[in-house]
Amino acid sequence: MRLTGEQAKVIKSAALEAFGADAVVRLFGSRVDDGTSGGDIDVHIEAAPEHATVDAEVTFRALIWKRLDEPQIDVVVAARGAEKRWIDRAAEREGIAL
Structure with missing residues (x-):
């Protein structure tokens, strides 16, 4: 995984803050x-x-923007229990949980 420990910590923390304590981040x-x-x-x-909203995604992106010096971060949000899209299945199959 090509993230520093600090980057992973910031991403996980921002996701939990924006999407709630039960958010799974990959x-x-x-x-x-x-x-x-x-x-x-x-x-x-x-x-x-109830947490997989556009407002939560905007909050997450703002937190990341403030805390990380990264030029490009792509974010995909999925509501738990919703029908899985191809990107959700790919992230679950190939991703690494933070």
């Missing part, structure tokens, strides 16, 4: 592969339906 995409370099940070967040 890193997926190119940063999962230690054999590559570069790439944006892809984060998948699964939260309770």
Whole structure:
């Protein structure tokens, strides 16, 4: 996993703050592969339906923007229990829980 311990801690903390204590946060995409370099940070967040809102995503992005010096972070939010999209299945299959 190509995140520092501090980056992982900040992402997890911001997700819990924005989406609630039961949010599941996964890193997926190119940063999962230690054999590559570069790439944006892809984060998948699964939260309770009442917390998987646009407002919560905006809060999360604002917290990340304030706390991390990263040029690009892509965020995918999924409501727990909703029908899974291809990106949700990929993140669950290939991602690393933070």
